[in-house]
Amino acid sequence: MESLGVLLLHPLDTYLEQELDRRCRLLRLWDAPLDRRGEFLLAHASSIRAVVTGGGSGAGGDAALIDALPRLEIIACYAVGFDRVDLTRCRERGVRVTNTPGVLTDDVADLAVGLAIAALRRIPHADRYVRAGLWKANNGHYGLTTQFSGKRVGIIGLGRIGLAIAKRVEGFGCPVSYYQRTRQQQAYPNYTYLPTVVQLAADSDVLVVACSLNEQSHGIVSCELIEALGPRGVLVNVGRGEHVDQPELVAALAEGRLGGAGLDVFEAEPDVPEALMALDNVVLAPHMGSGTRETRKAMADLVLANLEAHALSKPLLTPVV
Amino acid sequence: MMASRGEPPATKVVLLLVPHKDASFHAALRERFRVLDFFASSERSQLPAFLGAAAAAPEPPRAAIVVGAGLIPVDAAFLDAVPSLRCVMCLAAGVDFIDLDECARRGVVVANSGSVFSADVADHAVGLLIDVLRRVSAAERFVRRGLWPVQGGHPLGSKIGGRRVGIIGLGNIGSQIAKRLQALGCIVCYNSRTPKDSVPYRYFTNVHDLAVESDVLVVACALNKATRHIVGKDVLEALGKDGVVVNIGRGANVDQAELVRALKEGRIAGAGLDVFENEPGAPGELFCMDNVVMTPHVAVFTAESMSDLRDHVVANLEAFFSGQPLLTPVLPHSPVN
Numbered sequence: 001m002e003s004l005g006v007l008l009l010h011p012l013d014t015y016l017e018q019e020l021d022r023r024c025r026l027l028r029l030w031d032a033p034l035d036r037r038g039e040f041l042l043a044h045a046s047s048i049r050a051v052v053t054g055g056g057s058g059a060g061g062d063a064a065l066i067d068a069l070p071r072l073e074i075i076a077c078y079a080v081g082f083d084r085v086d087l088t089r090c091r092e093r094g095v096r097v098t099n100t101p102g103v104l105t106d107d108v109a110d111l112a113v114g115l116a117i118a119a120l121r122r123i124p125h126a127d128r129y130v131r132a133g134l135w136k137a138n139n140g141h142y143g144l145t146t147q148f149s150g151k152r153v154g155i156i157g158l159g160r161i162g163l164a165i166a167k168r169v170e171g172f173g174c175p176v177s178y179y180q181r182t183r184q185q186q187a188y189p190n191y192t193y194l195p196t197v198v199q200l201a202a203d204s205d206v207l208v209v210a211c212s213l214n215e216q217s218h219g220i221v222s223c224e225l226i227e228a229l230g231p232r233g234v235l236v237n238v239g240r241g242e243h244v245d246q247p248e249l250v251a252a253l254a255e256g257r258l259g260g261a262g263l264d265v266f267e268a269e270p271d272v273p274e275a276l277m278a279l280d281n282v283v284l285a286p287h288m289g290s291g292t293r294e295t296r297k298a299m300a301d302l303v304l305a306n307l308e309a310h311a312l313s314k315p316l317l318t319p320v321v
Numbered sequence: 322m323m324a325s326r327g328e329p330p331a332t333k334v335v336l337l338l339v340p341h342k343d344a345s346f347h348a349a350l351r352e353r354f355r356v357l358d359f360f361a362s363s364e365r366s367q368l369p370a371f372l373g374a375a376a377a378a379p380e381p382p383r384a385a386i387v388v389g390a391g392l393i394p395v396d397a398a399f400l401d402a403v404p405s406l407r408c409v410m411c412l413a414a415g416v417d418f419i420d421l422d423e424c425a426r427r428g429v430v431v432a433n434s435g436s437v438f439s440a441d442v443a444d445h446a447v448g449l450l451i452d453v454l455r456r457v458s459a460a461e462r463f464v465r466r467g468l469w470p471v472q473g474g475h476p477l478g479s480k481i482g483g484r485r486v487g488i489i490g491l492g493n494i495g496s497q498i499a500k501r502l503q504a505l506g507c508i509v510c511y512n513s514r515t516p517k518d519s520v521p522y523r524y525f526t527n528v529h530d531l532a533v534e535s536d537v538l539v540v541a542c543a544l545n546k547a548t549r550h551i552v553g554k555d556v557l558e559a560l561g562k563d564g565v566v567v568n569i570g571r572g573a574n575v576d577q578a579e580l581v582r583a584l585k586e587g588r589i590a591g592a593g594l595d596v597f598e599n600e601p602g603a604p605g606e607l608f609c610m611d612n613v614v615m616t617p618h619v620a621v622f623t624a625e626s627m628s629d630l631r632d633h634v635v636a637n638l639e640a641f642f643s644g645q646p647l648l649t650p651v652l653p654h655s656p657v658n
Contacts, residue, residue, distance in 0.1 A: 011473065106480070106481070106482045107455075107481075110455065110481045110482070110505060111455055111457075113451065113505070114451035114452065115457070117444060117445075117447065117448035117451065118448060118451075118458075121444065121448055121619075121623070123445075123448050123452055123457070123458065123614065123616060124452070124457060124458040124462075126616040126617060126619055127452075127614050127615050127616060128458075128462075129617060130603050130608075130616065130617050131608045133602075135601045135602055135617040136601050136602035138601075139601055141622075142616075142617045142619050142622065143622070144622050144623055144624045144627060145619065145622065145623050145624075146623055146625070147440070147441055147444070147623040147624070148448075149440040149443070149444050150440070167504060168504045169504075170504060171500055171501045171502075171503065171504025171505070172501055172504075173440070270469035270470045270473070271470060272464055272469065277465055283457070283461060284460075284461050284464040284465065285457065285460050285464065286460055286463060286464050286469045286474070288455070288460055288475055288478070291455070291474075291475065291478055292455070292477055292478050292479055292480040293477045293478075293479065293480075294479070294480040295480060296477060
């Protein structure tokens with residue numbers, strides 16, 4: 001794929017960037033200052049046939065970008081979430097889209113469980129307590145936290161990641177319930193399907209957002225859901241920031257209407273509201289669900305494999321469109 | 322009041338030798354027993370006087386509630402001071418501060434916390450393991466310091482699935498840790514005094530060999546002569562520079578000075594520690610390390626465990642006072658965790 005002109009929208013991963021540079025004709029969008037991006041695209045439009053983008057708030061692939069690149073053939077997402085890509089425009093233009101499912105499932109599920117335990121057992125907070133010298137100063141009692149084992153876990157979205165989370169929490173004796181657009185009770189006799197997400201929240205101690213972001217799931221963690229989850233409930237979000245009414249979440253946490261949260265994603269990454277930073281009942285992570293050396297390499301290899309398949313007119317490995 | 326031979330005594334007198342418990346714990350005890358609370362007494366600073374007074378009373382105590390943490394050893398001298406004692410109720414799983422042989426010689430039965438805390442300790446161990454490998458606490462510091470917008474990505478962690486985890490001590494707690502780690506896709510091996518029947522994990526006869534074949538070592542054993550510094554220089558070297566230590570046993574299970582040296586020199590990759598030598602407090606050299614997670618000996622302290630403990634203590638004491646066997650007796654040389 002030496003002649004494939006690839007536009008990388010933002011820095012993602014050193015290995016990925018090096019390989020793209022080595023194997024394709026790589027252009028980096030951030031080489032152009034923000035206010036000259038339009039000119040940059042215009043200047044290079046005739047050679048850009050592929051776009052590589054990530055999955056956070058900085059991700060791209062909207063209609064404006066697609067329209068600016070008349071020779072665009074494929075958008076390869078270095079992420080499983082492709083919510084930033086305008087799929088309708090892609091279909092209209094015949095642009096293919098790929099993502100990186102499967103390779104990051106375990107890591108995201110592990111982090112979801114890690115965030116749940118961290119929030120209930122207050123591990124990062126206790127670690128700060130020790131580092132601040134407070135254990136020695138107070139000579140002992142840190143205080144009581146909340147047990148994780150046996151808690152009712154509710155999962156929004158029982159896809160690959162949701163299932164991986166369910167399997168893990170079963171090891172802790174947690175009963176699992178879930179909500180998703182289509183019920184699949186036959187396949188999962190151990191898990192209870194609930195017909196509305198608010199009912200799921202009412203029946204859960206820990207609620208995990210593990211679904212993809214689309215029109216129906218936007219803002220699914222609403223004021224009503226937060227109230228149903230309640231002052232002893234914990235929200236874990238490894239989906240997208242936009243799944244949550246963030247101002248409502250922050251207020252509920254601050255006022256004790258929601259017990260706690262473990263958040264890997266936010267509305268406007270990398271910005272995290274000061275009001276969240278001020279809270280002790282929330283664990284904050286910088287969108288690192290897939291953040292292991294092993295998985296990021298696997299994701300990069302999958303992006304490269306998809307691009308290569310495309311360049312050789314072979315079937316794409318993990319197409320979305 | 323005279324109790325006839327063969328009938329249980331009318332008053333159940335219990336020595337409470339444990340500092341500050343929550344109000345519901347005290348209330349539950351006082352509802353059923355007559356409690357002599359050392360830490361609330363005016364002789365606070367003089368244990369011998371307190372014990373002497375209790376022993377000399379018309380109805381001396383037959384049971385004592387104790388806990389470790391270096392407070393009041395249950396040894397010959399202690400048992401001499403209160404010869405009426407026939408039951409020692411320990412609030413922890415660890416009974417290293419109790420002379421079990423001496424108790425057995427005098428017909429004093431000993432109970433511990435059994436598996437009351439096992440799930441919580443197992444959860445904490447797994448929470449520490451995930452935190453170290455996935456850098457949860459380090460990433461939180463990164464976010465809270467406002468570095469995410471400035472520095473972009475946070476350093477990557479290590480995948481958990483497929484990791485070989487060696488558990489030292491496969492009692493109640495070790496088994497529960499193993500079950501959880503299997504659900505996370507880890508490969509579990511263990512060392513224990515003796516191999517356990519019908520567990521699917523590979524057994525190693527010594528901790529050194531376990532460490533050679535492990536990416537993570539989890540210390541989940543009791544503290545006794547054999548296990549003091551069971552993780553020392555030799556084991557750390559066998560674990561290697563990509564290895565991680567998780568300790569939810571006792572601080573003295575690990576040679577702390579060696580561990581700190583190994584971490585400073587990059588000879589192991591990280592550690593998750595709930596216990597330390599010389600608590601309270603952890604070694605200051607660890608405070609600037611992002612590959613270490615430290616918690617202040619909290620693995621058992623959840624609201625649920627404290628409530629379960631209260632019920633467990635009451636049940637054991639009621640059994641004792643009504644002449645029934647203890648629910649969770651500890652014998653000399655029996656596994657305690």
